[in-house]
Amino acid sequence: xxxxxxxxxxxxxxxxxxxxxxxxxxxxxxxxxxxxxxxxxxxxxxxxxxxxxxxxxxxxxxxxxxxxxxxxxxxxxxxxxxxxxxxxxxxxxxxxxxxxxxxxxxxxxxxxxxxxxxxxxxxxxxxxxxxxxxxxxxxxxxxxxxxxxxxxxxxxxxxxxxxxxxxxxxxxxxxxxxxxxxxxxxxxxxxxxxxxxxxxxxxxxxxxxxxxxxxxxxxxxxxxxxxxxxxxxxxxxxxxxxxxxxxxxxxxxxxxxxxxxxx
Amino acid sequence: xxxxxxxxxxxxxxxxxxxxxxxxxxxxxxxxxxxxxxxxxxxxxxxxxxxxxxxxxxxxxxxxxxxxxxxxxxxxxxxxxxxxxxxxxxxxxxxxxxxxxxxxxxxxxxxxxxxxxxxxxxxxxxxxxxxxxxxxxxxxxxxxxxxxxxxxxxxxxxxxxxxxxxx
Numbered sequence: 001x002x003x004x005x006x007x008x009x010x011x012x013x014x015x016x017x018x019x020x021x022x023x024x025x026x027x028x029x030x031x032x033x034x035x036x037x038x039x040x041x042x043x044x045x046x047x048x049x050x051x052x053x054x055x056x057x058x059x060x061x062x063x064x065x066x067x068x069x070x071x072x073x074x075x076x077x078x079x080x081x082x083x084x085x086x087x088x089x090x091x092x093x094x095x096x097x098x099x100x101x102x103x104x105x106x107x108x109x110x111x112x113x114x115x116x117x118x119x120x121x122x123x124x125x126x127x128x129x130x131x132x133x134x135x136x137x138x139x140x141x142x143x144x145x146x147x148x149x150x151x152x153x154x155x156x157x158x159x160x161x162x163x164x165x166x167x168x169x170x171x172x173x174x175x176x177x178x179x180x181x182x183x184x185x186x187x188x189x190x191x192x193x194x195x196x197x198x199x200x201x202x203x204x205x206x207x208x209x210x211x212x213x214x215x216x217x218x219x220x221x222x223x224x225x226x227x228x229x230x231x232x233x234x235x236x237x238x239x240x241x242x243x244x245x246x247x248x249x250x251x252x253x254x255x256x257x258x259x260x261x262x263x
Numbered sequence: 264x265x266x267x268x269x270x271x272x273x274x275x276x277x278x279x280x281x282x283x284x285x286x287x288x289x290x291x292x293x294x295x296x297x298x299x300x301x302x303x304x305x306x307x308x309x310x311x312x313x314x315x316x317x318x319x320x321x322x323x324x325x326x327x328x329x330x331x332x333x334x335x336x337x338x339x340x341x342x343x344x345x346x347x348x349x350x351x352x353x354x355x356x357x358x359x360x361x362x363x364x365x366x367x368x369x370x371x372x373x374x375x376x377x378x379x380x381x382x383x384x385x386x387x388x389x390x391x392x393x394x395x396x397x398x399x400x401x402x403x404x405x406x407x408x409x410x411x412x413x414x415x416x417x418x419x420x421x422x423x424x425x426x427x428x429x430x
Contacts, residue, residue: 006265006282006328034324035305099396101312101321180307
């Protein structure tokens with residue numbers, strides 16, 4: 001890891017100022033950024049530690065949505081009575097990120113800002129059609145995830161909270177690598193009235209919606225409805241853990257399981 | 264260079280570190296607490312687990328500066344000053360829950376957090392799932408799981424001593 005300056009601002013406004021340096025990066029739990037820095041994939045001039053900013057923490061109900069502060073750790077979402085009651089699939093997803101120690105440190109905002117293809121949270125954000133709140137605006141999930149490790153966030157824009165709509169039904173299923181526990185392929189499904197969303201993570205370079213499955217589930221909400229739909233392997237990831245064809249196959253299997261889990 | 268002040272095993276330390284210094288490097292190289300191990304250095308194996316403010320974390324993926332003001336407990340901080348082992352350590356010894364011992368400090372620290380967070384008790388399956396962040400290459404986990412179950416009974420006051428392992 002290359003060395004860097006370290007700042008710990010107390011407010012979002014101060015953090016935004018520090019991040020005006022284009023080579024500075026924000027950090028909270030550090031559980032995706034620090035591994036990347038160890039590989040020298042990135043050489044930030046400074047790390048701006050957001051963990052001292054109280055306004056970025058907490059879970060609250062706001063109308064027909066659950067709003068979760070960016071610094072809320074995975075363990076807090078996983079064990080929140082409010083999240084479990086309103087969107088159990090989101091609490092389930094959070095309770096299966098990485099392992100216990102990762103969940104004790106990793107944060108919602110960090111995971112979503114980083115947009116690792118194999119991260120869990122982007123599937124829930126896109127699969128629920130959440131709204132991302134930042135230091136300067138609100139962004140719809142459909143406009144947020146742009147590509148591998150790339151989001152609509154500007155360099156000095158901080159993700160402050162995510163507003164997850166409370167839906168009728170939602171479910172998540174994933175196949176994870178047994179050693180790293182990163183997602184090989186995962187599917188998050190949700191249904192709210194006639195509106196169905198299917199988000200796929202882990203399989204491609206970036207989380208994406210599966211339109212054909214959404215259409216089939218809107219007509220018939222059941223695992224059988226997606227059982228015959230084959231995901232094209234063309235743009236999916238191939239690595240030492242699995243081929244694009246294997247991941248494509250997993251997408252259908254995980255979609256069936258996600259719908260079954262949603263009930 | 265940034266300065267950090269933290270409490271480790273009840274003692275307050277102040278140290279100069281680089282921004283990039285990992286908590287495990289501070290513990291091992293500056294404070295000479297070498298019981299905390301570095302295995303994979305990629306937050307997967309769990310050999311580096313310590314407690315920060317009572318919660319298990321991977322110290323290879325935590326910057327020392329991020330632990331400023333924190334209360335850290337390492338494997339060295341578990342036994343009493345007279346050498347009496349923590350029930351979890353005693354149980355690992357009684358149940359032969361280690362062979363080479365490399366993963367053991369992290370296993371013990373994760374196991375204590377797991378037991379403390381589950382005062383209602385733990386099934387064998389819950390113990391196995393609770394250890395997902397700790398890898399062991401020797402034991403096959405079986406005796407580790409037995410040791411944790413035995414330690415939980417003592418930590419939650421159901422027994423006064425670790426149940427003896429079957430001969």
